[in-house]
Amino acid sequence: LIPLRIEQLEALRAIVGASGIRTDDVAGTLDSGINESNLDAGVVLFPETLEHVQSIVRYCNSQSISIVPHGGRTGISGGAESSIGQVVVQTTRMCGILSFDEDAGTAVVDAGITLEQLQTAVHSHGLSVGIDLAARGTATLGGMVSTNAGGTEAFRHGVMRHRVLGLEAVLPDGAVFDDLKQVAKANERFDIKPLLIGAEGTLGIVTKVALNLVPLASGRITALASCPTVADALRLFRRCRLSPGAELLCVEIMWPDYARTTAEELGKPSLLEFALEPDSLFVILDVASGSGDSGREHFEQILARAFDAQEITNAVVAKNERERNDFWLVRDESFLCDRRYPHGFWYDISVPHRCLDEYSRQLFRAIHDIHPDFKIFLFGHLGDGNLHLTISAGRPMSEFEETVEQAVYGGLRAMGGSFSAEHGIGTHKRAALVRHGCAAKLEIMRAIKQMFDPNNIMNPAKVL
Ligand SMILES: Cc1cc2nc3c(=O)[nH]c(=O)nc-3n(C[C@H](O)[C@H](O)[C@H](O)COP(=O)(O)OP(=O)(O)OC[C@H]3O[C@@H](n4cnc5c(N)ncnc54)[C@H](O)[C@@H]3O)c2cc1C
Numbered sequence: 001l002i003p004l005r006i007e008q009l010e011a012l013r014a015i016v017g018a019s020g021i022r023t024d025d026v027a028g029t030l031d032s033g034i035n036e037s038n039l040d041a042g043v044v045l046f047p048e049t050l051e052h053v054q055s056i057v058r059y060c061n062s063q064s065i066s067i068v069p070h071g072g073r074t075g076i077s078g079g080a081e082s083s084i085g086q087v088v089v090q091t092t093r094m095c096g097i098l099s100f101d102e103d104a105g106t107a108v109v110d111a112g113i114t115l116e117q118l119q120t121a122v123h124s125h126g127l128s129v130g131i132d133l134a135a136r137g138t139a140t141l142g143g144m145v146s147t148n149a150g151g152t153e154a155f156r157h158g159v160m161r162h163r164v165l166g167l168e169a170v171l172p173d174g175a176v177f178d179d180l181k182q183v184a185k186a187n188e189r190f191d192i193k194p195l196l197i198g199a200e201g202t203l204g205i206v207t208k209v210a211l212n213l214v215p216l217a218s219g220r221i222t223a224l225a226s227c228p229t230v231a232d233a234l235r236l237f238r239r240c241r242l243s244p245g246a247e248l249l250c251v252e253i254m255w256p257d258y259a260r261t262t263a264e265e266l267g268k269p270s271l272l273e274f275a276l277e278p279d280s281l282f283v284i285l286d287v288a289s290g291s292g293d294s295g296r297e298h299f300e301q302i303l304a305r306a307f308d309a310q311e312i313t314n315a316v317v318a319k320n321e322r323e324r325n326d327f328w329l330v331r332d333e334s335f336l337c338d339r340r341y342p343h344g345f346w347y348d349i350s351v352p353h354r355c356l357d358e359y360s361r362q363l364f365r366a367i368h369d370i371h372p373d374f375k376i377f378l379f380g381h382l383g384d385g386n387l388h389l390t391i392s393a394g395r396p397m398s399e400f401e402e403t404v405e406q407a408v409y410g411g412l413r414a415m416g417g418s419f420s421a422e423h424g425i426g427t428h429k430r431a432a433l434v435r436h437g438c439a440a441k442l443e444i445m446r447a448i449k450q451m452f453d454p455n456n457i458m459n460p461a462k463v464l
Contacts, residue, residue, distance in 0.1 A: 001084040004043060008063055012045060012087065015055045020046045020093075033073025033080065033138075041068060041082035046093045050168070050176065050207050056089060057205065057457075058174035066457045069201035071143025072114060074135035076346075077426030079147065079200040079462050089205060091142050097121055098208065099182075105213040106165060106182050111142025111206045123216055130157035130214040132250075134332040142206040148198030150422030152250045155383025157214050159422065161197045166210035169196050171203070172453035182210045195448060200424050201459040203452045217249050219289035221299050222324040225306070225315035226275030226282060230357040233283050236311040237382055240285055243302050247288035252331050253382040254282040255360075257375060262329075265336035271326055274316045283312075283382065284331050337377040337390055344377070344392025345401060347408050350421040351385045359415070360387075366407035367391055370400060386421040409436050425463045433463070 004012075013021050022030065022044040032038045047053045060067050068082040070090040082088050091112035098108040102125050109118060115136040118129055133139060133151035143149075145167065150159045157163065166181035179193050196203055227233040233253055240248045254262075259282045263269045275282065289295040299317065306312045318324035338344060351359045360378065367374050373393055380387035391404050409419040409432065419436045420429055434442065442464075449456075449464055 003084050004065065004087070008065065009043065011059055012043075012056065015059065016045050016047055016052050020048065020052070022046075031073065034076050035073075035078055035081055038070070038073050038080045038082060039088065040084065041086040041088050042084060043086075044070075044088045044090055046090055048093045050170070053089065053094075053170045053205055053207055054174050054176065056087070057170050057172065060087060061173055061455055061457050064455060064457065066460050067201075067205070068459050069142070069146070069205045071112060071140030071146070072135065072138035074139045075143060075147055075200075075424065075426065077147075077200075077424045078428045079424055079426035079459070081427055081462075091140060091205070091207070094207065095140075100125075101182070102127070104182070105215075106210060107213060108166075108180060108182060108208060108210045109141055110208060111145070112140050115139050115141065115144065122213055126216050127213040128216040129211065130163050131160060141209050141211075145197050145206050145209055146199060146201050147424045148422070150381070150384070150386060152252060152381060154381060154386070154422075155251070156249070161194060163211050163213075164193065164197060164209060165212050167193045167196055167206060168208035169204040169206045172455065172458040177204060180208055180210050184212065195452075198424065200426060200463050202449060202463050204458060217247055217288035218291065219295070220249060220286045220324070221289045221296050222318040222327055223285045223287075223299065223303060223315050224271070224274070224282060224318075224327045225285065225303065225312040226277065226280035227312050228277070228280065228310070230281065230360050232311045233281055233382060234353055234356065235309070236283060236285075236306050239306055239309075239311065240287065240302060241383075243298075245298055246302055248285065248383075249288055250284065250286040251381075251383045252284045253380055254284075254331060255376070255378040256280060256282070258334075258337060258377040258379045259330055261340060261377065262331075262333055262336045265340060266326075266329055266333060268326060268330070271330060274314050277313060280313060282330075284327055331379065334377075334379065334388065337375075338392070341375055341377070341390075341392040341394040343394065343396045344375075344390040345397075345404055346388070346390045347405075347419075348386070348388050348421045348423045349408065349412060350418040351387060351412065352416050353385050355415045355417065356385055359411075359417075362411075363389075363407065367404065370403050370407060371397075374400075374404075385417070405432065412436070427462060430461075430463065 027039045066086045068088050094110040094112040096110045100107045148160045168180045169177045303315045378389045
């Protein structure tokens with residue numbers, strides 16, 4: 001690990017100006033995000049234009065200095081980790097909305113705009129980004145493209161790659177990949193931009209994104225329901241999704257240990273008192289309210305029918321925004337379980353609906369066979385089968401890492417699921433990619449990386 005030389009720092013300073021480079025106590029003054037080693041490079045550049053990014057990349061390529069692109073640093077797979085001798089290129093000063101076509105429902109934005117900034121801008125026009133996640137206040141569109149983010153609305157609008165119409169990116173040799181289409185149909189062969197979506201910064205720096213927006217649902221009603229089993233939760237999902245006149249917006253599931261620990265840590269255990277059975281699963285449902293009270297009444301009728309069909313044992317419908325936020329806090333504050341039970345292993349997997357009930361039962365059995373004291377904190381996006389889980393004993397347990405991983409990942413591929421659902425590979429899942437991915441695909445990925453980035457300067461040692 002060799003730090004950058006003074007003249008290299010001066011050359012980079014000449015590109016972005018004195019206010020566009022940080023080398024002093026970077027980790028002490030900037031928020032390193034989820035991963036403490038994100039800022040270990042000690043050099044952070046803040047380009048403001050495409051030309052800045054191009055010049056940085058060209059210079060770094062000529063000097064064999066590797067680059068770690070950063071957006072909001074909310075990624076949780078280690079894709080933004082950096083080390084001495086590298087430079088971080090943070091896009092957050094490139095944060096404009098460059099064009100917005102209200103009629104077509106499209107927008108072109110700089111990569112550094114946060115999801116929340118874009119949401120605020122388009123919501124007032126009755127449109128939505130079509131992707132939502134709890135880190136919305138900090139996560140950037142460039143980061144979301146680069147991780148192919150998913151979130152709570154993926155069962156309706158797909159993941160990030162389904163929202164992207166076009167991209168602009170700076171490739172590792174400094175060339176601009178200019179494919180900023182704003183139309184759904186553009187068959188100019190070959191389609192290269194899907195390679196950059198989800199590349200976690202290994203193939204280039206995304207600088208602009210053209211997005212296909214979706215209609216914004218008018219108002220939301222939120223309910224928290226208790227369900228006896230996963231199969232019941234899935235039947236409830238199907239009922240809400242297919243009921244005429246109801247528009248299901250989000251559907252999230254929490255297993256009892258996850259929900260109860262989070263509610264306790266929030267100081268709000270009473271939120272879950274409506275569920276009388278201690279082993280109930282919890283499902284949060286958001287539906288569009290429409291105008292007037294009819295949406296709420298209709299939703300309550302659907303829940304009553306779900307109760308009659310024994311899909312739910314009880315449900316509460318949020319009476320106001322405060323209650324709604326409280327329900328969602330229990331779902332979103334996933335780090336509270338880690339705080340109470342640190343040192344756990346976390347996973348982000350996808351399971352096809354038809355296997356979800358059996359998979360989760362088998363998982364609990366397998367983990368408790370490994371060690372009866374292990375806690376399983378399980379929750380996720382029910383609509384698309386994406387589960388997040390932490391397995392923890394509240395103490396270091398590295399000797400169990402391989403066995404636990406096998407219990408979680410084993411069988412996923414055969415059932416058509418995935419060991420890596422929405423958070424990406426980064427550094428944390430590189431070994432798992434080799435163990436649980438497809439060997440032939442991995443070879444193609446290595447060849448693509450070599451073709452894009454023969455000097456291996458763009459976020460090296462990530463993904464591959
Ligand atoms: C509370 C919380 C909730 C979350 N919920 C979800 C969720 O529901 N669904 C989900 O998918 N994710 C979720 N995440 C993870 C995270 O928010 C997403 O991965 C997000 O897309 C990261 O965006 P970012 O701007 O913070 O990227 P960063 O963390 O800065 O970077 C992530 C990766 O993208 C690369 N990168 C960043 N910007 C660029 C760029 N312009 N060009 C090229 N590469 C770039 C980085 O090198 C890194 O590999 C959550 C995170 C938190 C903290």
